Amino acid sequence: MDIEKFIARRKQLGYSQFSLSQGICTQSTLSKFENRKQTPALPILERLCDRLDLTIAELNEDDPTSINFASHKLDQIEENLMVENYNDAIINLQQIDYQKLRSNQGRLQYCYLKGMFLAVSNTNDAEAELYFRRILTELDPKQSTMFTQLSYLGLGIVADHQHDDETATLMFNKVQLYVATSLTEGIADFRTKQIFRLLTLMFYLATYLAEHDRLDQSNKLLDEELDVSSQRHVTYYVTRAKFLQAQNSWKLNHDIVKLKSLLSETLIFAKFNRNQVVPKQVAKLLRKLEKKNKVKQKS
Numbered sequence: 001m002d003i004e005k006f007i008a009r010r011k012q013l014g015y016s017q018f019s020l021s022q023g024i025c026t027q028s029t030l031s032k033f034e035n036r037k038q039t040p041a042l043p044i045l046e047r048l049c050d051r052l053d054l055t056i057a058e059l060n061e062d063d064p065t066s067i068n069f070a071s072h073k074l075d076q077i078e079e080n081l082m083v084e085n086y087n088d089a090i091i092n093l094q095q096i097d098y099q100k101l102r103s104n105q106g107r108l109q110y111c112y113l114k115g116m117f118l119a120v121s122n123t124n125d126a127e128a129e130l131y132f133r134r135i136l137t138e139l140d141p142k143q144s145t146m147f148t149q150l151s152y153l154g155l156g157i158v159a160d161h162q163h164d165d166e167t168a169t170l171m172f173n174k175v176q177l178y179v180a181t182s183l184t185e186g187i188a189d190f191r192t193k194q195i196f197r198l199l200t201l202m203f204y205l206a207t208y209l210a211e212h213d214r215l216d217q218s219n220k221l222l223d224e225e226l227d228v229s230s231q232r233h234v235t236y237y238v239t240r241a242k243f244l245q246a247q248n249s250w251k252l253n254h255d256i257v258k259l260k261s262l263l264s265e266t267l268i269f270a271k272f273n274r275n276q277v278v279p280k281q282v283a284k285l286l287r288k289l290e291k292k293n294k295v296k297q298k299s
Contacts, residue, residue: 001059007034009052024048070101074109078196081113082236084277086121093117108139108147116150119157120204129158146197149178153204160208172208175201183224192234199225199237206244215248222248239269243278250285259289 010020021030024047025040032038039045042056049056060069073092080089093114101107115131118124132151140148156171179201182190187198202225209218222241229238246262263282270278 001037001039001056003034003037003059005059006049006052006054009054013052015052020048020051024051070096070106074106074113075193077113077117078109078193079236081116081120082196082200083273083275084240085274086117089113089117104139108135108145111135111139112147112150112154115154119154119161122161125158125161128154132158146194149175149201150197152178153201156208157204160211168208172205175205179205179221183228187228190232192232195228195232195234196236199228199234202228203237203240203244206241210244210248210251213251215252219245219248235269235273239266239273239275239278242266242269243281246282246285250288256289256293 010017017030017034018027021027025044029040029044030048033040033045040048045056049059073096077089077092080086080092096110098107098110101110111131111134115128115135118128118131132154135147135151136143140151152171152174156168156175159165159167159171179198182198187195190198202221206218206221206225209215209221222245225237225241229235229241242262243266246259246266249259249262263286266282267279269275270282
């Protein structure tokens with residue numbers, strides 16, 4: 001708990017320890033909190049914070065052992081992964097001690113994010129698999145949360161890296177069934193985080209389909225992903241979905257005008273979402289396109 005923030009606010013508002021404690025607690029109780037870090041009873045602390053226009057959550061924001069700090073950091077990491085900001089993702093992951101996470105939800109999210117980082121950055125497939133297996137066997141044994149589906153996704157990515165086609169197909173088929181069922185039954189009641197995770201499932205499934213030359217299926221899924229993004233005003237995956245559509249268009253030898261249009265849209269969303277990876281990929285594809293045009297002109 002950031003007691004210095006509490007003291008700074010008290011002084012900023014002109015309260016002495018005596019005046020702040022009036023009607024709430026003794027000055028001795030407040031002094032022990034500020035000087036000896038002896039936290040008073042929760043109702044007392046809440047009233048003291050309320051008088052300073054603070055919340056207890058704000059005092060816990062920068063405390064690595066607090067639920068609020070961990071939740072905020074985990075959400076930051078999830079955003080980092082969605083925009084491919086792997087450097088910040090690993091820095092934020094290093095600030096969280098798994099053993100000190102107090103909620104099962106926090107442990108689920110941590111294992112998913114750590115496993116996903118290792119898998120998509122192709123850093124350590126074996127360790128990534130351990131995190132996904134922990135979700136399935138220990139943290140979500142009834143396999144009732146979306147983290148089970150995200151674990152199937154991660155295991156599919158790992159298996160694909162290792163050219164284990166049987167396992168990869170099995171895992172991605174599970175993901176495909178879940179996505180199809182979710183879209184059919186409706187996602188109106190999905191909370192924002194659930195939408196983020198559904199889009200994650202859809203994007204990496206579309207990527208897998210594209211890499212295995214199932215381009216029509218990939219494009220259909222990407223169209224559905226863009227529809228969901230539009231309906232729920234979520235743009236994190238639009239950048240990557242647009243670029244994957246452009247890559248599919250390239251493989252299918254679509255009209256150059258359509259391809260360039262997709263790349264232009266990709267760059268717009270990349271700038272909006274602060275994605276620094278995709279613009280480099282766009283530049284590389286444009287160089288291929290220019291080279292292809294020169295060959296055509298010569299022939």
